Amino acid sequence: MIQYIKDILSGIKNLLLGMKITMINFIRKPITECYPENRGVKVYSPRFRGELIMPHNANNEHKCTGCGICQMNCPNGTITVKTKQVEIGDGKTKKVLDQYLYDLGSCTFCGLCTMGCPQKAIVWSNNFEHSVYRREKLVNQLNREGSKQEEKKPVTPPTVEKKVEAPKAEETKDVNPNNQ
Amino acid sequence: MLELDNLVSNVHTGLMEALPHWAALTIEYILIGVLMLALYCVLALILIFLERKICARFQCRLGPNRVGPWGSLQLIADMVKILLKEIVKISKSDKILFFTALFLALIGSLCTFGALQFGKGLAGIDFNVGIFYVLAISSLGVVGILLAGWSSNNKYTLIGAMRSGAQLISYELSAGLSILTMMILAGSLNISDIINGQAHSWYIFQAPLPALVAFIIYLIAGHAETNRGPFDLPEAESELTAGYHTEYSGIQYGMFYLAEYLNMFIIAGIATTVFLGGWQPFQINADWAAGFNGVMSYIPSYIWFFGKAFMLVLLSLWVRWTFPRLRIDQLLHLEWKILMPISLVNMLVMAVWVVLFF
Known part of the structure; x- marks a missing residue:
């Protein structure tokens, strides 16, 4: 009999505990994001993978050397790197990037391309509004018209290099939105 | 000033003077029927909207x-x-019972709804065994549910209907006992x-201990009778797809849905009537509180009724979105081994209380 009453009382206590927890959630602000209204207000994590972009600096220069590691890394054949040979004088030729084609339709956003890139020439942007009316429009050319490869920095001691690197990173960030 | 009882009696006397007795009565019956149906549907829409909003807030959604x-x-669109949805005809079902069942469920809840008093002078029917009528007619819904499950010729509906029958018949007992406890106090x-x-003090304050216990037991039993919340195992979607209304579609399903939501309101309404003073305003039975009582009396009676009923509906939603579903043996254990003994003891306590204090 005593056990029976004890059971009932502990049951009531536990039920009230559960109701308290739901009431705390009831009073809490809803976590729902109203999407089209919060455009430009909501801040996404920098690690959020929206789409692949190739940052260009103010002189319309990118960092891609056309090595093709990203193309080889890509499990889906999403990336096609087309290169061409150009004369650079003295009878020498150099391989430069002609077209960097990125098929958004088959990208799984695994990130193997950006991880493997030795020049950090391609990065992820936060833009996720990709919808288009035709499938062909999903294939984008990431390097801009008339862009060329950035001149390599002269080899400098590590102390100086740090100073040079820091503003450069900011510069590329600033350029990012232009490319989206 | 804002009460509607003058309007109602004016309409009544006007009709009685202008028309012969039988014609006036016919018009009044039709008028009340239409008003009740309209109120029924509007309340259903409000309740469904309320449920969706409140359930969302309980889950941190919008x-x-x-x-x-x-x-x-959104509710109008739904x-x-x-x-507009197609009513699917089941070829192997018992057609007559299949179509009768949903009307039985709906009529059960509509007739109970008609017996509620929504405000001063706003009662559809009022006669000397009103509460008895409410308890009796609200049990008609279980016949509808049993028939729906049986006639659909489907294993899920049959299991759901049998569970529902066991559940409703069991919980009718504690609901009836707790109402009976209050009838000892009311004497009518x-x-x-x-x-x-x-009028001067609600029953829950007149006999605080037994009335509070009866109130809680009635809320639990009434909640179980609506087939909602932790007691929704007649339509347990994870195991029985939709229980007794699996085979119903379109507006037929809509009727079960309507009856379910209105049953929630009816339970709240009966609890309001019996425990929380119906449409009576909150009054403090003391000389110093005359001003407070006057202010409370100024609020129209129908606002008091709907306010109290919606508070109880909110409580019901809170419970519904908090607790996990019971198993059938746990459900019957709760009723037969916990709620019913407590109700019986509580009735005894109430009898002693009435003898000692009244």
Whole structure:
């Protein structure tokens, strides 16, 4: 009999505990994001993978050397790197990037391309509004018209290099939105 | 000033003077029937909207917010959708019972709804065994549910209907016992008398201990009778697809849905009538509180009724979105081994209380 009453009382206590927890959630602000209204207000994590972009600096220069590691890394054949040979004088030729084609339709956003890139020439942007009316429009050319490869920095001691690197990173960030 | 009883009696006397007795009565019956049906449907829409919004808040969501301001037109859109849907005909079902069942469920809840008193002078029917009538007619719904499950010729509906039958018949007992406990205090089965007896102090304050226990037991048992919340195992979607209304579609399903939501309101309404003073305002039975009592009396009676009923509906929603579903053996254990013994003891306590203090 005593056990029976004890059971009932502990049951009531536990039920009230559960109701308290739901009431705390009831009073809490809803976590729902109203999407089209919060455009430009909501801040996404920098690690959020929206789409692949190739940052260009103010002189319309990118960092891609056309090595093709990203193309080889890509499990889906999403990336096609087309290169061409150009004369650079003295009878020498150099391989430069002609077209960097990125098929958004088959990208799984695994990130193997950006991880493997030795020049950090391609990065992820936060833009996720990709919808288009035709499938062909999903294939984008990431390097801009008339862009060329950035001149390599002269080899400098590590102390100086740090100073040079820091503003450069900011510069590329600033350029990012232009490319989206 | 804002009460509607003068309007109602004016309409009544006007009709009686202008028309012969039988014609006036016919018009009044039709008028009340139409008003009740309209109120029934409007309340169902409000309740469904309330449920969706409140359930969303319990889950930290926003709920419907796209159609109309705060999503208020979402329910109209859903209603139009459900009206336009095809009514699937089941070839191997018992057709007559299949179509009768949903009307039985709906009539059960509509007749109970008609017996509620929504405000001063706003009672559809009022006679000397009102509460008894309410308890009796609300049990008609279980016949509808059993028939729906049986006639659909489907294993899920049959299991759901059998569970529902076991559940409703069991919980009818504690609901009836807790109402009976309050009837000892009220000394009448007439709903008007019950409400008038609470003019100075609600029954839950007149006999605090037994009335509070009866109130909680009635809320639990009534909640179980609506087939909602932790007691929704007649339609347990994870195991029985939709229980007794699996085979119903379109507006037929809509009727079960309507009856379910209105049953929630009816339970809240009966609890309001019996425990919380119906449409009576909150009064403090003391000389110093005359001003406070006057202010409370100024609020129209129907606002008091709907306010109290919606508070109880909110409590019901809170419970519904908090607790996990019971198993059938746990359900019967709760009723037969916990609620019913407590109700019986509580009735004894109430009898002693009435003998000692009244």
